[in-house]
Amino acid sequence: AHAQSSFIDSFLTRPTMTGNWNGGRTKLEDAGLTFKGFYDGNFADAFSGGKRQGNGYAQQLGFGVNLDMGKLFGLQGGTLHIAFNQRQGRSVSSDFIGNRLAVQEVYGAGETLRLTELSYEQNFDHGVVNTKVGFAPMGNDFGEIEDGCDFQNVGFCAHAQNLPASSGWSDYPTGKWGGRIKITPVPSLYLETGVYDVNPGYYEKNNGLKISMSGSTGALIPVEAGYKMTLGGLPGEYKVGAYYDTSDAASVTNSSDMQSGRYGFYAIGHQMLVNFGTPKRGLVAIAMVSYSDPTTALFQGSVLGGLIAQGPFASRPNDFIDLGYVRAILNKRAVDAKEAASNGTLTNLSTGEGVLEFGYGFRATPWLTIHPNMQYVMDPGTFSYTHIPNAWVFGLQVKAVL
Structure with a gap:
């Protein structure tokens, strides 16, 4: 009984679900091998409105290893990243609601095993200059909305969705070949830029392990600047970024009219x-606005605002309460063209889909978070040019650090 109680106590208080592997995990880290893993499951029940009522579950398992090249081979400041992702499940947004901003952020990218990252990172001058080259999702290094994944809807987690929808930008778990350089002249400021392959073939379900550059259509060049500051003694971080994609893309109103290049920006x-x-407990505001090339982008922009109470109660310092609104903006040129072509059968079409989400994140153990939430989806038929009733969705997100 004592041994069983000790195991339960250890299981509920250790930082990772699988523990220290009888000391093996620490020994491997000391030798230069740090293993990482996580599980993320999203249940969603569309119980009112939408196309019809129904529910579904989607999940992802991420796993990988970071190799400290200094400990292993004497290459100080170098790290080799290797990571995979497996997604499975059903999309409640697609099957029941009909909206664009998925109510399960882990659904997408083909529901298959993917090589997520195979990259080499190197620090120079004690981290003032940091470089990364190889195969990786560029969203790991650009455009991240900090704390956005405290929400279950993909509109918050953790990038503006018009960026990958309207260009060759890629977010986790889809990797691309490329590289970036990041300069941090002072701890409060960084500047970074990079070059990444634009290759639609990587998104296909059967190409989860694709690493060749066949099918490349161009290159995407992002730039970003970030600044950390305090307002009234309270910490904050602000980012601005932009990109240019050299690929040809069809006009949003005429698919036979090809445009050379496309662009976008975000803040x-x-x-x-x-x-x-305490430093980690407080009420945090997040905000984002993004814009894509109006000539070629059907999904032209996003606007987001949210409040997150981190550690809302002294007795629950690792819990959180989240409340946020995100809006996906459909290009008005496309809406006008669709209405004009319908000969009066389509009228008063929406130019934006909105999602309001409220939830409570319960940190059951150091490695397990349970996040029930409610989502209200407004104008879910926007991107299909239809009128679909607004939908209520109950969500339940489970996250585990393995």
């Missing part, structure tokens, strides 16, 4: 508004 803010007594 992101993360600011603590109130402190609850």
Whole structure:
């Protein structure tokens, strides 16, 4: 009984679900091999509105290893990243609601085993200059909305969705060949840029392990600047970024009219508004606006705002309460063209889909978070040019650090 109690206590208090592997995990880290893993499951029940009522479950398993090249081979400041992802499940947004911003953020990218990352990262001058080259999702390094994945809807987690929808931008778990350089002249400021392959073939379900550059259509060049500051003694971070994609793309109103190149930009803010007594506890505001080339982008922009109470109660310092709104903007040129071509059968079409989400994140153990939430989807038929009733969705997100 004592041994069983000790195991349960250890299981519920250790930082990862699988523990220290009888000391093996620490020994491997000391030798230069750090293993990472996580599980993320999303249940969603569309119980009112939408195309019809129904529910489904989607999940992803991520696993990989970071190799410290200094410990292993004497190459100080170098790290080799290797990571895979497996997704499975059913899309409640596609099957029951009919909206664009998926109510399960882990659904997408082909529901297959994917090589997510095979890249080499190197620090120079004690981290003032950091480079990464190889195969990786560029969204790992650009355009991230900090704390966005405290929400279950993909519109918050953790990039503006018009960026990958309207260009060759790629987010996790889809990798691309490329590289970037990041300069941090002072701890509060960084500047970065890179070059990445644009290759639609990587998104196909049967290409989860594709690493060749066959099918490339061009290159995407992102730039980003970030600045950390304090307002009233409270920490915040602000980012601005832009990209240019050299690929040819069809006009949003005429598919036979090919345009040379496309662009976009974004701005992101993360600011603590109130402190609850310790550095990690407080009320945090997040905000984002993004814009894609109006000539070629059907999904032209996103606007987001949210509040996250981190550690809302002294007795629950690792829990959170989230409330946010995100809007996906459909290109008005496409809407006007669709209405004109319908000969009066399509009228008063929406130019934006909105999602309101509210939830509570319960940190059951150091490695397990349970996040029930409610989502209200407004104008879910926007991107299909139809009128679909607004939908209520109950969500339940489970995250585990393995």
